[in-house]
Amino acid sequence: MKFAVIVFPGSNCDTDMYHAVKDELGAEVEYVWHDATNLNQFDGILLPGGFSYGDYLRSGAIAQFSNVMTEVVKAARDGKPVLGVCNGFQILLETGLLPGAMRRNESLKFICQPEELVVENTSTIFTTQYENGEVISVPVAHGEGNYYCDEETLQQLKANNQIVFTYKNNPNGSVENIAGITNEEGNVLGMMPHPERAVDELLGSKDGLKLFQSIVKSWRERYVAAT
Amino acid sequence: MYKVKVYVTLRESVLDPQGKAVMSSLHKMGQSEVEDVRIGKYLELTLQKGDYDLDEKIVNMCSKLLSNPVIEDYRYEVEEVVAQ
Numbered sequence: 001m002k003f004a005v006i007v008f009p010g011s012n013c014d015t016d017m018y019h020a021v022k023d024e025l026g027a028e029v030e031y032v033w034h035d036a037t038n039l040n041q042f043d044g045i046l047l048p049g050g051f052s053y054g055d056y057l058r059s060g061a062i063a064q065f066s067n068v069m070t071e072v073v074k075a076a077r078d079g080k081p082v083l084g085v086c087n088g089f090q091i092l093l094e095t096g097l098l099p100g101a102m103r104r105n106e107s108l109k110f111i112c113q114p115e116e117l118v119v120e121n122t123s124t125i126f127t128t129q130y131e132n133g134e135v136i137s138v139p140v141a142h143g144e145g146n147y148y149c150d151e152e153t154l155q156q157l158k159a160n161n162q163i164v165f166t167y168k169n170n171p172n173g174s175v176e177n178i179a180g181i182t183n184e185e186g187n188v189l190g191m192m193p194h195p196e197r198a199v200d201e202l203l204g205s206k207d208g209l210k211l212f213q214s215i216v217k218s219w220r221e222r223y224v225a226a227t
Numbered sequence: 228m229y230k231v232k233v234y235v236t237l238r239e240s241v242l243d244p245q246g247k248a249v250m251s252s253l254h255k256m257g258q259s260e261v262e263d264v265r266i267g268k269y270l271e272l273t274l275q276k277g278d279y280d281l282d283e284k285i286v287n288m289c290s291k292l293l294s295n296p297v298i299e300d301y302r303y304e305v306e307e308v309v310a311q
Contacts, residue, residue, distance in 0.1 A: 057268075058295055065292070094295065101297035103237075104244050148241060148298055173244075 001219045002028040004042040006072065006088075008063050009034065013049035013086065013196065020196035021046070025212045032068060039071040043223075044081045044215055047072070047088025049141070049194060059102060059144050060090030069095055081125055081215050082188040086142055089180075089190030098183055098190045099157070100149035106173030110143040114204060115193055116168035117179050121161050124182055125218035126189045129210035135168060136207035138193040140179075145192040147174035147181075160184050165191055229274040230306040231285055235294045236267035267299075273308075281305065 003021050007014045014031065021029040032039065034052075039045060053062035063069060069091070076082045076097050084092040092098045105111060114137050119130040130136070149157070154175060157163050165180035172192075180191030195208025237243045246264040253261045270293060274284075285303055294301040 057293070061292060061295070093297075099297075101295050103241065103298060106242075106244050108244050108248055146244075150240075150297075173242075 001043045001216050001223075002030070002041065003044045003046055004030055004032040004039055005046045005048055006068055007031050007033055007048070008050070008052035008066065008091075010052045010054055011048050011050035011087070013194065016194070017046050017048040017085070017196045020199045020208070021212060024199040024206075024209055025216065027212075027216055034063070034066040034068045036068045037071065039068070039075050042075070042080070043219060045072055045075050045083070047082070047084035047091055048196070049086030049088060052087055052091060055087070058090075058094065059087060060092075060094040063091045064095040073097060076183070076188050079185070079187050081219070083126065083211075083215070084188075084190040085194055085196060086140075086145075086192055089192055090144065092188060092190040097188050098181060099153045100147055100175075100181070102144045103146040103148050103173075104144050105142070105146050105171070110141075111145070111171050112139070112141040113171070114139045115171055115179070117165045117193060118168055119164070120166055121164045121182075123161070124164055124186050124189065124214075126182070126211050126214050127164060128217060129214045136198075136210075137205040138195055138198045138208050139204075140171060140193045142172070142192055145172045145174065147172075147178045147192070149175060156184075157181060162186075164189060165193070228276060228308050229272075229281065230308045231272040231274060232304045232306070233270040233272065233285075233289060233293055233301055234267060234303065235270070235289075235299050235301045236265050237298055238300050241298045 005017045119134045122132045166177040170177045182189045195211045198205040198208035245266045250264040289301045
């Protein structure tokens with residue numbers, strides 16, 4: 001299984017993401033620049049954190065019109081796993097691959113600290129290696145992570161089991177303590193906490209590693225076991 | 228040429244934490260009459276005249292990029308200006 005780490009001008013967690021996949025997960029991975037027009041050779045797409053295009057206008061707003069996002073949308077429609085972390089999540093929201101939007105943190109402060117997350121759904125391709133209700137420690141680092149959606153969207157998220165991670169102690173004011181959601185099909189996950197920064201005990205936690213392992217396992221079951 | 232002034236604000240139903248902070252600061256200044264503060268963005272676009280529907284074009288730009296309809300509202304004003 002081969003991953004792409006998409007790099008926008010202003011991405012700053014791309015190296016962490018690359019390291020997590022290559023060295024800790026042990027899978028193939030390549031950086032892909034934002035003007036790329038083809039992602040066919042990749043099986044999984046990773047949108048890292050940072051401040052794409054300086055976060056001008058709104059976080060993630062400018063990135064939605066980059067060449068590579070047309071390809072990311074295509075990959076998502078093809079059912080490939082797409083993971084957006086932090087700014088990557090914001091880009092997925094702006095692109096419309098995930099419902100809702102981000103507001104400034106309720107405290108108006110940039111928050112950078114480990115957070116306890118509850119794994120709410122273990123049946124997604126991103127979470128099979130976790131226990132249901134498992135509490136994991138994953139760091140957050142954001143100024144705009146205050147997830148918002150209207151009541152109708154929230155009911156849909158609940159009805160379709162799209163809420164994957166919630167905060168145990170909501171740090172930013174997000175609706176229903178939401179930390180991460182998938183699309184309806186379940187192959188696109190956006191989350192504010194950084195699993196790529198929690199892949200080794202040296203980093204304080206390796207609870208994020210299982211997320212990447214889940215993706216690979218689901219992919220192998222689907223494509224390798226069948227052949 | 229057209230000069231288009233676009234105002235983007237958070238929707239009424241969406242809490243504006245920045246506006247709230249500014250309001251409480253105004254209250255501390257003694258401006259107790261202030262009941263609400265909403266912070267937004269102001270954009271000025273200069274457009275060439277052409278064979279297009281101006282309102283349609285502005286609405287398209289506002290709803291797809293300049294504002295995020297999930298949390299923001301926009302309004303705009305158009306001024307005709309002479310190119311310099």
